[in-house]
Amino acid sequence: MLVKVFGSTVFxxxxxxxxxxVNIDKGIGYHLVGLPDNAIKExxxxxxxxxxNNHYHFPGKKITINMAPADLRKEGSAYDLTIALGILAASxxxxxxxxHQYIIMGELSLDGSLQPIKGALPIAIKAKEEGFKGFFLPKQNVKEAAIVAGLEVYGVENVTEVIDFFEGKSNLVPTTINTREEFYKTLDYPEFDFADVRGQESIKRCMEIAAAGGHNIILIGPPGAGKTMLAKRLPSILPPMTLKEALETTKIHSVAGKVKDTGLMNQRPFRNPHHSASSVSLVGGGxxxxxxxxxxxxxxxLFLDELPEFKREVLEVMRQxxxxREVTISRAKFTITYPSSFMLVASMNPSPGGYFNDPNAPVTSTPNExxxxxxxxSGPLxxxxxxxxxxxxxxxxxLSDDRPSENSASIRARVTKAREIxxxxxxxxxxxxxxxxxxxxxxxxxxxxxxxxxNLLKTAMERLNLSARAYDRILKVSRTIADLENSTQIQSHHIAEAIQYRSLDREGWLG
Incomplete structure (x- = not known):
């Protein structure tokens, strides 16, 4: 008997x-075709x-299983439940x-319980697009898939729950989530707040400008100056994610298996890889x-702490x-494109010893060092x-001042207004x-x-020996400063402030 069951793969x-x-015929043997990997073969x-272990039997006949399209490689153990249901139906x-009305996915344990899968959200989106009635998947992934409205999503813990559903022995209740309600629930409660930061008013202003214009930023200073503390609070002043951005972000994290039991992500991601990271871990691939x-x-x-400690070839792959705002991974038989529109925030010490032109510093470095x-x-980076x-x-x-600092909510309001402009x-x-x-x-x-x-910009370029690449950057930053002041024209004081933010372009910065 021939039966067709539907699963899904993420590309x-x-x-x-x-x-x-799944086709069961006279004879003996188990034949699995359609470019499965070892996890599927096992x-x-x-x-x-x-x-x-759940009182059903594996037929002792000739079982032929084809995974179509047969020329597309299938990977992972998420097809266990799909194949199991196909064998039970065919026998x-x-x-x-x-x-045939449902997408069925899940990894089986030996006792019939289900383990979580990757990519539940894009699978649910595709199932709805192709007109499937519902989606069976492990309970750990159900909130993630239930984001998709108009699709019956069933989170199950054991293979018997799915079997009983098709046998009519039980009525599973599909999981429903009010996406907008979930999205706005914790939108305004960031983990870190700028109210925790004492002093550093000029740096906070700089971070506000970076957030308002989406500018990449590098913080240069000695150990203990507060670079990491400031960087970790930058997400709290970025404009709230739109529902579209939240779905895009959740989809990527779903594919990587990073979405646990949270459903829709509504906080902007903050990634902080270690400086020993490889180029593949940074841009993707494998x-x-x-x-x-x-x-x-x-x-x-994306926060890169101690930027010069990263391998040069790792940093260079980020240039494109x-x-x-996207990365394309090319292989002999396929090409994959992942979105990568992020703000780069980097921090570094000004010298190997960590201190810059400080005669009282415990460690000093020569200008050559x-x-x-x-x-x-590199210059291009x-x-x-x-x-x-x-x-x-x-x-x-x-540091010892008890007066409260401005909180992230106040800064975020100004940033959001500038982004709207x-x-x-x-x-x-x-x-x-x-x-x-x-x-x-x-x-x-x-x-x-x-x-x-x-004239001010011309004088600054000449007197401060700013490099040619600084010209466009100063204009972009000054445009953002003007937007924060709700000014339609860029004024001279906007240019003057933007010029301050090009430290590494100044000839003789090293003394």
Whole structure:
């Protein structure tokens, strides 16, 4: 008897429906075809034990299973439940009239219980698009898949629950989630708050500008100055994610198996990889391609602490994703594209010893050592970082000050207002949403300067020996500063402030 059961595979961040055809005939043998990997080939042992331990039997006949399309490689153990239900239906142990209306996925334990799978959200989205009635999957993934409205999503703990459903012995209740209610529930409760930071008012201002324009930023300062503390609080002042951004972000984390029992992600991601990370872990890939850190940071922040400690070749692979806002992984037989629109926040010491031009420092470095240390970061990478700011240690008087600092909610309100101005400005563009994404054409159109501002910028370029690459960056940052003040034109004081944020471009910065 031939029975068709449906599963799904995730390719990049999109799902493809897989038809599992199970045919049972006279003879003996178990034949699994359709480019399955080893995890799928081993499924027969898990399925046989799970069925026996739940009072069903694995047929002792010729079983042929085809996973179509047969030319697409299938990976992982999530097809155990699909194949098990197909075998039971084909052997007549359960009713199969309605089985073709559902996507069925899950990894089986030997006792018949189900283990979580990856990619539940994109699979649910595809199931709804293709008109399936429902989706059976492990209970641990049910909140993630239930985000998709118009699809019956059943979270099950054991294979017997699915069998009883098709046999009519039990009525499973589909899980429903009010997506908008879940999305807005914890939107305004960030884990870290700028109210915790004492002093550093100029750095907070700089972070506000970076958040308002989506600018990449690098913090340079000695150990203990507060670089990491400030960076961890940056997500709390970014504009709240839209529902579309939340779905995009959740989909990527779902594919990587990072969504636990939370359902829809409503906080912007903050990724902080260790400096020993490889280029593959950063941009994604591998023999079974997975999203890397830059894609997991999509719509959020990628924080690289101690930037010069990362291997140079690891940092260089980020240059193209920073520009294109996506990363393409090419292999001989396929190409996968992952989105990677993130804010890069980096921190570094100004020298190997950690202290810069401080005669009282416990460790000092020569100018040559400092130059060699900074040269680990290439010019093209620095070219993609709009704001460079020096972070100095906080004096005792400010550390011991009990007066409350401005909280993240107040800063976020100003940032959101500036982003709304930018959204209106770039409404006609599909690729540009905030100032940091402006191309040369948009800079010429939206960053026009009056005579005073132009002369100020010219003088700064000449006297401070700013590099040519600083010109466009200063204009972008000054446009954001103007937006924060709700100014339609860039004024001279906007240019003056933006010039301060190009420390690493100044010739002689090392003394």
């Amino acid at each position: 990049g961040v999109e799902a493809t429906t897989i038809t599992v055809e 499924s027969s042992y898990r399925i046989a034990a799970a069925l026996k 007549g142990q359960i009713k199969s009239e309605a089985i 023999s079974y391609p997975q999203p890397g850190e830059i894609s997991l940071a999509h719509n959020g922040i 994703p920073l520009e294109d 400092m130059q060699r240390y900074l040269s680990k970061i 620095l070219d993609r970082i709009d704001i460079h700011i020096e972070v100095t240690p906080v004096p005792f008087e400010k 930018q959204s209106e400005r770039y409404a006609s563009s599909d690729t540009i949403h905030y100032n940091a994404q402006m191309s040369t054409k948009q800079i010429r159109e939206y960053c026009k300067l009056d005579e005073i501002s132009l």
